[in-house]
Amino acid sequence: MAALESMPESPPEHEETLHEPKTQGTRPMPDDIRFDAIVNTVALHPKEDILAAGDIDGDIYLYSYSCNEKNRELWSSGHHLKSCRKVAFSCDGQRLFSVSKDKAIHVLDVESGRLLTRVRKAHSAAINTVLLVDENVLATGDDEGTLKVWDLRKGTSFMDVKEHEDYISDIAVDQAKRILLTSSGDGTLGVFNIKRRRFELYSEYQGGDLTSLSIMKQGQKVISGSSQGTVYIFNWNGFGAPSDRFAVQAESVDCMVPITDSLLCTASMDGVIRVINILPNRVMGSIGQHVGEPVEEIACSHDKHFLTSCAHDQLVKFWDISSLQDIQVSDYRRRKKKDSRLKSMNNKAFGAGDDFFSGLLDATDEKAEQMEEESSGDSDSD
Template identity: 65%
Template sequence: VLLHTPFSQCTTIQTGSSQQEDSRGCEAEKETTIMTEDLSEDEEKVKEPRVRETPEDVTFDATVNTIAFHPTRDVIAAGDVDGDVYVISYSCEESGNEELWSSGHHMKSCRQLEFTQNGQELFTVSKDKSIHILNVERGKLVTRIPKAHSAAINSLKLIDENLFATGDDNGLLKVWDLRKGTSLMEMKNHDDYISDITIDQNKKILLTTSGDGTMCVFNIKRRRFDLQSEFQDGDLTSLAIMKRGSKVVCSSTAGMIYLFNWDGFGATSDRFLVPGESIDSIVPVSDTILCTASMDGVIR
């Protein structure tokens, strides 16, 4: 009689001539168990990588000034204070992040970067006063505009496939035309650095915020300056168009969020204080919700 117990432990009760036959049966059971255990080990080796809720953090050797998402791929670009630019693919799989390439063409801090709408090129601006255009697939420098401004460039906004805008530390705004290889509009209406630039959906009205505490409005179709807002407390650091184009939101170093009506850029329609320190950046996540990033390291 052969009794099979867990872990292939065999207990044999022998009677007469059946002893040898039962021993062979016990050995067969042992072999079957060993093969099953080996199979389980192989299955463990080919187990799928663990999937996280978010990608793993990406670390850099120097402080990062600016980041941008690729429009169609799981790829981000980052520019740091050393002037280096990194393009990284990210994944929620464990150890799924990968550096695709890096560029060290800027001599000083990379302050702003942005992918083109088709994702084929990456624009970067720097404290070294230059503008670079890089091929995203190969990581190669395609176009370089040295001394694009007389002062360090602080902000960048792509308008369409041909036009883009830049703002510098002296408050000068330039709108560039890639077809001509030069700027088609230059306006200096701010008394301090231009911190951020945005454009409306019609690619007609361009808005800028500045360290002088004001927002300026430009009509790029007619190449003219329209108006400047009232002075606000602290530097205006970032802006966004929301509520289907009916509201403009600005952040400040005083920890304030300022709201402007689209047809009332001269004065704020509302304001509220965000707990914490200076608000350095705001990013809309929907038409009615935005995230703020403050000097205390908290995203709200």
């Protein structure tokens, strides 16, 4: 088991960007942030207007973002030797955790950028994802399917299990901090019990990579995206097989972020960021895209006003999602006039002049509509 290393203090570097605020519709928004390399991961501070990003060169950047002032680089860190795969803030926002292709875990001080601790060779393979379970417990997954759970007080792992046959793409935890869920490139959902420190079960194979995870509907549903553009819905305590599924009509569903208990944003290899309603299952529309560039990650701001995204165009973009909180979606089968619904939603939820749903996919089209009707007999309901 690898131990944590205390790191000497180093001064942060400060540099201002030259970006100007922009607007989406009538709401002012922070400007895009351009980087010198492809950004793999982005995370937003849980309490402040601060953004962290990690790139393929292993560098990590911390920015303050603003609607009215220039975005400002607070510091950068080059301690990772290879591509930074994932960054995550602690619950109090005082520490930043990062994992890398170099197999190391780093813990950085958010205020100064100082490297506080390092776990060298934390895994035997490149680490792909990280989840802060609570202030003392960290979970990491690697390219070979190994899951480790760490006690941050001791600096060692108390779970080290290899149950997946391919990379672990995402990790989620229940509200009780007892059950860890993993999505994997082997096409299965994994269930692990932290308290008992053991593997519980797999789901059945889903026919493609499972790429992302979210827990919704007050903890009763687990949503998984896939490389085939299908969203799978599992009942809690029914992980063996999905209770429902639907096609998003996208190349893939690579990452997702819940916005409300029914709505989530997803991003894909086609660069489009979509808004999806869960039960009833419907693609509501797109909020924007990185044109022709795969999106690596999306994140939601602490006030639920903005979504950020990073893609292969070396940009971190901001999107206005403040109006999503007000969307109410009733059962599609009770609706008779599709066109009148879209007009009503555009006018009431977002304002007649708002361009939020440009390129609206309408759930998603007649083909998706037909698929939903065909599956209605054995689908979940609210």
